[in-house]
Amino acid sequence: DSTLAQTNLNTASTTKTEAFLSDVITGLRGNPKRLNSKYFYDANGDKLFQDLMNCEEYYPTNCELEIFSERTDEITDALIAGGDAFDLIELGAGDATKSAYLLKDLLDKKADFTYLPIDISENVISYLNITLPVTLPGLKITGLNGEYFDMLKKAASISSRRKVVLFLGSNIGNMPVPEAIEFCRELRNHLSEGDMLLIGMDLKKDPKVVLAAYNDKEGITKKFNLNLLERINRELGADFDLAKFDHYPTYDPESGACKSYLISLEDQMVKIGGKENIHFQKDEYIYMEISQKFTLMQTDQIAINTGFAPLTQFFDGKKWFVDAIWVA
Numbered sequence: 001d002s003t004l005a006q007t008n009l010n011t012a013s014t015t016k017t018e019a020f021l022s023d024v025i026t027g028l029r030g031n032p033k034r035l036n037s038k039y040f041y042d043a044n045g046d047k048l049f050q051d052l053m054n055c056e057e058y059y060p061t062n063c064e065l066e067i068f069s070e071r072t073d074e075i076t077d078a079l080i081a082g083g084d085a086f087d088l089i090e091l092g093a094g095d096a097t098k099s100a101y102l103l104k105d106l107l108d109k110k111a112d113f114t115y116l117p118i119d120i121s122e123n124v125i126s127y128l129n130i131t132l133p134v135t136l137p138g139l140k141i142t143g144l145n146g147e148y149f150d151m152l153k154k155a156a157s158i159s160s161r162r163k164v165v166l167f168l169g170s171n172i173g174n175m176p177v178p179e180a181i182e183f184c185r186e187l188r189n190h191l192s193e194g195d196m197l198l199i200g201m202d203l204k205k206d207p208k209v210v211l212a213a214y215n216d217k218e219g220i221t222k223k224f225n226l227n228l229l230e231r232i233n234r235e236l237g238a239d240f241d242l243a244k245f246d247h248y249p250t251y252d253p254e255s256g257a258c259k260s261y262l263i264s265l266e267d268q269m270v271k272i273g274g275k276e277n278i279h280f281q282k283d284e285y286i287y288m289e290i291s292q293k294f295t296l297m298q299t300d301q302i303a304i305n306t307g308f309a310p311l312t313q314f315f316d317g318k319k320w321f322v323d324a325i326w327v328a
């Protein structure tokens with residue numbers, strides 16, 4: 001019944017907005033102030049991220065594309081060698097540009113698999129469900145819209161086949177290391193022995209290269225960060241003046257943590273949702289995002305500490321990025 005469906009939809013979006021509001025208020029009431037970078041990706045943020053991936057300084061996407069386009073055959077062979085028919089589950093599929101290399105090769109090799117892209121964005125999932133079967137004839141696809149672990153449970157409830165999980169783009173780096181470890185542990189708990197994880201991780205390198213990737217000349221990264229304030233204005237009825245905040249990226253070569261902040265340019269008050277007043281001192285910062293860079297030893301340690309066995313690693317020519325296969 002369409003009225004009921006509409007009500008469910010409204011309820012779902014109300015709950016989402018409430019969670020967003022409560023996270024924003026908690027984050028901005030805290031000391032230090034912080035916002036969660038998972039909220040960067042509204043329609044405008046998705047577009048800015050596309051621009052970022054095409055900008056000169058942002059290297060991780062190109063490195064991983066190089067791996068996927070030049071080592072396709074070896075990667076798919078390793079995935080197929082894990083056993084019979086499987087579900088290929090991608091966490092945060094986006095436009096699936098990288099995975100499309102694997103999908104095409106797996107189809108050419110007549111591998112028995114279904115592609116289950118998971119994404120928090122409804123737009124992404126309906127786009128993939130419609131376009132991929134056209135560009136990749138014969139592809140079996142079931143897009144799942146929702147949070148990673150909820151959707152992994154759903155995937156397990158509709159199929160008991162072997163699972164191969166893709167977690168690309170160094171998305172794992174957007175969690176502080178202890179949280180990333182917890183995430184891998186929980187992921188392992190959703191898998192069975194012999195299942196596989198293909199995980200993309202950005203590696204430590206010349207600090208200037210890393211910092212430049214988060215401080216591009218065109219200012220796309222700055223817009224990408226400021227866009228979250230704009231989203232809060234629009235969706236939560238706040239009155240951030242974007243001109244009163246500056247973007248400040250940092251990279252610490254010792255810890256490998258690349259962090260972005262927004263700095264308040266003056267003493268100011270911001271109203272959220274018509275009632276919550278947040279005070280900013282001049283020079284006070286909002287901690288926006290971490291993009292952790294790893295050593296190779298650290299990547300193996302994370303695997304071993306979370307119940308996986310590292311199997312193979314694939315690198316780009318500069319060894320700036322790794323796609324590793326871990327076995328559950």
Ligand code: AVI
Pocket residue numbers: 052060169170171172173174213214221224289290291
């Ligand atoms: C999605 N994620 C891996 C990107 C990164 O590199 O941390 C997001 C990003 N933030 C600024 N530039 C790109």
